[in-house]
Amino acid sequence: ELDVFNRAHEVKVDPDKPLEGVRLAALQARKTLLVPTPRLRTGLFNKIVPPSRATKEILRICATSQGIKEYSVPVGLDGKARVDLVVVGSVAVSEKGWRIGKGEGYADMEYAMMVSMGAVQEDTPVVTIVHDCQVVDIAEELLDDHDLTVDYILTPTRTIKTNCKRPKPQGIIWHKVSYEMLGKIPILKSLRYREKQTGKDVTLQDEHSDLANANTPAACQERPFL
16 A cells, blocks of 8 residues: 555556556545546546445446446536546656656646646655556666656566655647647646636647748758758
C-alpha cells in the first residue's frame, strides 16, 4: 500500500487494462475515481459512479473498460476536479522518474490539461505501475519539456521513489499543438479560448510556421518536394 494512495480522496487512473487493479482498489476504498476519456474525444474525464450498495463483483465490473462505459458520467471543464493522485501507464520508465509512453502523447496532454483546469498542483504525485523489466535507463535527450515525469514507480517486487527533479509540464504548450490536434480533441478548443481570455499566448504550431514563412523572403522559404 502506497501512502500517497491511502491519503488521496480523488484519483485519476488511465483506462489501460494493466491498471484495472488500481481502479478497483480506488473504488473499494470509496475514493472518487476519474478516468480519461478515450483519446480525449468527448472531454477530459469520466467519473466512475458505481450503483448504491454495489457488490464486490459490480465494483470489479466498474473498474473494467466496459464498466467505464456503463457506470460513468462526464466531468466538464467546470467540474471542479481536484486530483490528489495521478496514475499512468508507461512503456518504459527510469529510476530517475523519466517516462516513455506509447508515443501518442495522450498522458502528457491529459496532465497539461489538468494543470490548465487547476485539477492538479505542482506537488500532486504521479505514479506509474510497470513490470520490473520496464524499468530501464532512459537518455535525457529523449525527453521534451512537455513530457510527464513520475514520482513513484511500482513493480511486482519494488516501490521506487524517484525524487525526480525535472519539472512537470506547467500547462498546455500551445506552440506544440497543431490545428489537426485541435480538431481531434474538442476540449482543447474550449481550454484555448479560456486561456486566450486571460491573456496567454495561445499561438498554435501551424500559426508559428505561417508567421515564420511570412517573415522569410520567398527565395529562402522551403519548397515542397515535387
